[in-house]
Amino acid sequence: MKKIGLVILAAMAFIMGGVINAHQVSADTDPLHERLYRVYNPNSGEHLLTPAGWEVLTLEKAGWKSEGVAFYIPLTEPPYSGYPVVQRLYNPNAGDHHYTTSDFEAASLLSIGWNNDGTAFRFPVAKANTGVPVYRLYNPNAKVGLHHFTMSSFERDSLIKAGWKNEGIAFNAYTK
Numbered sequence: 001m002k003k004i005g006l007v008i009l010a011a012m013a014f015i016m017g018g019v020i021n022a023h024q025v026s027a028d029t030d031p032l033h034e035r036l037y038r039v040y041n042p043n044s045g046e047h048l049l050t051p052a053g054w055e056v057l058t059l060e061k062a063g064w065k066s067e068g069v070a071f072y073i074p075l076t077e078p079p080y081s082g083y084p085v086v087q088r089l090y091n092p093n094a095g096d097h098h099y100t101t102s103d104f105e106a107a108s109l110l111s112i113g114w115n116n117d118g119t120a121f122r123f124p125v126a127k128a129n130t131g132v133p134v135y136r137l138y139n140p141n142a143k144v145g146l147h148h149f150t151m152s153s154f155e156r157d158s159l160i161k162a163g164w165k166n167e168g169i170a171f172n173a174y175t176k
Contacts, residue, residue: 031075033174036123038070046145048097049088051123071134071151071173074124083124084171088117096144101125101171131172137164151175 037056039048041064049070050056056066074083084101091098091114098114100106110116125131135156137148141163149170150156160166 033072034075035069036071036073036173038067040065040067041145044095044144045142046096047148049099049149050121052120069176070149071132071175073173074126076124078119078122080122080124083127086123086125086171088121089114090117091115094144096146098147099149099170126172126174128172131174133169134171134173136167136170138167139164 034051035053036049036051037053039050039056039059040046041048041059043063047067048055048059048064051073060066074080076083086099086101087103087106089098089100089106089109090096091109093113097117098109100109106116125134132151134149134151135153137150137156137159139146139148139159147167148159148164150159151173156166
């Protein structure tokens with residue numbers, strides 16, 4: 001019984017330590033911004049964006065690869081007054097996620113069977129005319145991982161050369 005208690009305590013410390021470390025603001029970041037992580041699934045080719053450090057840890061245990069911080073978002077609480085809000089949606093048939101600041105696009109996807117990942121996976125992004133562009137690309141040859149989001153113009157241009165379609169700027173965010 002004592003051994004089980006120690007195992008549970010150790011697991012909780014590991015999980016909580018990961019969550020705290022994944023969200024703590026260190027001296028090398030702006031205290032007004034929070035990290036948004038990018039994780040890659042080598043089996044499906046999908047990239048996932050998440051503000052939740054615990055989700056990164058959970059997905060890594062399931063075989064996903066952490067790609068670190070994708071960009072930074074405003075450190076603010078809901079309802080994110082004055083900030084555009086990205087909604088994360090999930091297609092249960094294809095196993096794909098999509099991100100949009102458009103309520104119309106979100107409603108359209110929900111109407112054809114996508115799920116809203118909920119308020120824990122909604123996040124604010126930079127206000128208009130601030131931050132750096134986050135580009136949205138579309139892969140017409142994929143069934144999962146159809147869209148990709150990146151701040152890197154090099155990554156964007158490389159994907160365009162590989163046949164992806166440039167959909168322009170999805171929203172703005174912050175660099176380090």
